[in-house]
Each structure stands twice: as C-alpha cells, then as structure tokens.
Amino acid sequence: MADPLKFSIDGLVLDPGDASLPLPDDGLLRGDGVFEVIRIYAGRPFALGLHLDRMERSAAAIELPLDRAALTTEIEALLDSLDHPDCLLRVVQTRAGRRIGSIEPLPVHTATIALATVTYSPTVILNGVKSLSYAANMQVTRLAKAAGAAEALFIRPDQVVLEAPTSSIFWATADGRLRTPAIEAGVLDSITRRKVLERIEVEQGEFPLDDLLAAPEAFLASTTREVQPIERIDDRTYPEKPGPLTKAAAAAFTQALEEELGA
Numbered sequence: 001m002a003d004p005l006k007f008s009i010d011g012l013v014l015d016p017g018d019a020s021l022p023l024p025d026d027g028l029l030r031g032d033g034v035f036e037v038i039r040i041y042a043g044r045p046f047a048l049g050l051h052l053d054r055m056e057r058s059a060a061a062i063e064l065p066l067d068r069a070a071l072t073t074e075i076e077a078l079l080d081s082l083d084h085p086d087c088l089l090r091v092v093q094t095r096a097g098r099r100i101g102s103i104e105p106l107p108v109h110t111a112t113i114a115l116a117t118v119t120y121s122p123t124v125i126l127n128g129v130k131s132l133s134y135a136a137n138m139q140v141t142r143l144a145k146a147a148g149a150a151e152a153l154f155i156r157p158d159q160v161v162l163e164a165p166t167s168s169i170f171w172a173t174a175d176g177r178l179r180t181p182a183i184e185a186g187v188l189d190s191i192t193r194r195k196v197l198e199r200i201e202v203e204q205g206e207f208p209l210d211d212l213l214a215a216p217e218a219f220l221a222s223t224t225r226e227v228q229p230i231e232r233i234d235d236r237t238y239p240e241k242p243g244p245l246t247k248a249a250a251a252a253f254t255q256a257l258e259e260e261l262g263a
C-alpha cells in the first residue's frame with residue numbers, strides 16, 4: 001500500500017503525520033474490523049453505493065456496528081478536501097468504533113502481469129467478508145514475488161481456482177466462453193467482477209487449475225487494476241494478452257464507468 005496522502009478519523013480530516021488512533025482497538029490489535037477500497041476518478045467515487053453495501057454485509061457478518069450515514073458524510077468531506085483527482089479512497093471500520101478514511105495514490109500497474117499459484121484454504125466463516133485480517137493476502141504476494149512472479153493466485157487444496165489476493169480472475173475456454181470462479185467457491189463478491197458479469201456472458205463455477213492453464217487468455221479484475229491481462233501463470237505463458245474476450249471485458253468495464261461517471 002502506498003503512503004496515504006490524507007486521513008479522516010471519525011470525520012476529522014488530517015494530514016498523515018497528524019493522524020493517530022486511540023488504543024486499545026482490536027481493529028489494530030487483532031485485525032478485527034472491515035474495509036473497502038474505492039477508486040476516485042476525476043474527484044468522483046466509482047460504485048460507492050456498492051462498496052458501502054459490501055462493507056455493510058462484511059460488518060454484519062462479524063457483528064460489527066457500522067454507521068453508514070456518518071461514513072457517507074465523512075467520505076464527502078474527505079473528497080471535498082482532495083487535491084488529487086485520481087486516487088484511491090480506503091474506508092475502515094474498527095472494532096473499537098473508529099471510522100477511518102484514507103486517500104492514497106493510485107498503484108502503478110503494468111500492462112500485463114505474471115502470477116504464481118499458492119495453495120490456500122478459504123476461512124469459511126469469513127467467506128465474502130472484507131475484514132481487516134488481510135495478512136494472508138499480503139503474505140501470498142511476497143511468496144509469489146519470491147517465486148519470480150508479480151502477484152499470487154489462490155488455489156484451493158482440491159485444485160479449484162479462487163482469486164488473486166486483491167483481484168478476481170477470468171479466463172476463456174478454447175471455444176470462446178468466459179469463466180470465473182463462483183462466489184460459493186470461496187471468493188470475494190468483487191465489484192469489478194459484477195460490472196463485467198452484468199454486461200457479458202460468463203460461466204461461474206468451481207473450475208480446476210488445469211482448465212485455467214489450458215485457456216487461450218486470462219485476466220485479473222479489480223478496483224485498482226480494472227481489467228489486466230495475465231501474461232503467465234507459473235510455467236504457462238498465455239499467447240494472447242490481451243485476447244478478444246479480455247478486450248470485451250475491458251470495454252464492458254469502460255462502459256460501466258461511462259454510465260456512472262460520464263465520458
């Protein structure tokens with residue numbers, strides 16, 4: 001995560017050096033809390049309502065009170081103070097009741113990406129919950145980098161493909177259909193994934209790694225990456241990056257952006 005540019009704590013807008021949190025807070029001490037990361041395009045948040053809906057579902061799943069009205073007011077004030085029109089907004093709710101907004105620079109993503117697979121068992125009671133307990137998601141990226149890739153891909157012990165630590169994954173079949181893991185497989189209900197699914201036909205299910213490795217093309221989808229072609233997974237190099245279905249998904253996502261935020 002890049003160094004934040006500005007914070008809001010319980011509605012108080014602060015520069016990074018001036019922001020501090022009272023302890024104890026199990027949000028910090030135990031990763032007990034929830035968060036969202038929202039992309040700001042030209043000063044305006046994309047899919048803010050869907051992000052806050054997911055944050056409410058995450059909070060409800062761990063019995064964490066969340067004051068959506070207060071969060072919304074505080075987000076507006078933080079965005080009004082912005083000097084960076086294109087950036088990320090992180091919103092955090094901690095167990096001790098702190099509401100944190102953080103403005104961060106956009107991460108720089110390469111045009112295509114290499115992944116390394118990592119075996120992972122989803123924690124069933126946190127399925128679909130964007131909790132603050134993301135240490136495993138951070139650690140897999142370090143493991144993938146040590147293996148010579150840029151990012152990790154979670155694979156269940158039964159070889160079912162899941163997702164990258166902060167992105168969903170799609171791939172094409174040899175006869176030109178798109179596939180993505182079903183939410184029930186143990187993946188996050190990604191908002192970028194939803195925007196693609198609303199616009200193009202995609203099969204959802206529990207698919208084995210072999211199916212992905214045999215694909216002619218594959219891509220990651222997320223708030224920060226949008227649609228990013230995959231160049232390689234382990235030893236398998238993809239011939240088409242981007243292939244036609246990756247281009248179609250990128251166009252579908254651009255359409256979603258234009259519909260909400262204008263051209």
Ligand SMILES: Cc1ncc(COP(=O)(O)O)c(C=O)c1O
Pocket residue numbers: 037163164165166167168187188189190191192193221222223224
């Ligand atoms: C585990 C996981 N999967 C997928 C995604 C992509 O979700 P979204 O499209 O809402 O950014 C994220 C986002 O951070 C994530 O943490």
